[in-house]
Amino acid sequence: MESNSFNPAEIALQPxxxxxxxxxxxxxxNAALLWKRDDGxxxxxxxxxxxxxxxxxxxxxxxVIVSGRARVDFPDGRVLEFAPGDAGVLAPGDTCRWTTLETIRKVVVHRMS
Structure with missing residues (x-):
């Protein structure tokens, strides 16, 4: 992994x-991989x-949401709503439904383990 900077609104995405x-x-x-730790x-x-x-x-x-709006629903009834500038955490083991209300773009960090 190498130090870098990027503009999330300008990154080209692939299906x-x-x-x-x-x-x-x-x-x-659509998505684009920005970086991956050497240990995966x-x-x-x-x-x-x-x-x-x-x-x-x-x-x-x-x-962190860059643009758009979305709602995340959990089986236990919890609902989280997101708009530009909002940050969120989906805890390990949580399963949810992601509903995009307006095309959403986010910068995401995903833990593999």
Missing amino acids: YPTAPERLTPGTHI SEAGAIWEMTPGVLEGVQGNESF
Whole structure:
């Protein structure tokens, strides 16, 4: 891993493979890997999703919303809402549903273990 800087709004993204049964038809997810620790324990990325629903999201990440709005629903009834500038944490072991209300772009740090 090398020190670097970037503008998350300008990073070019590529399609992010997602099982179609987890995603509202017509919804698209794109991403770009920014960095990965040499030991593979953590990675940083830009992630973007058009309006729709993504089911079965697994926790273990921290993120900051760059643009758009979304809601995250948990099976126990908790609901988190996110807009530009908001930061969030999805705890390891949490499973949730991610609903994008306006195309959302986030900078995410994901723990691999």
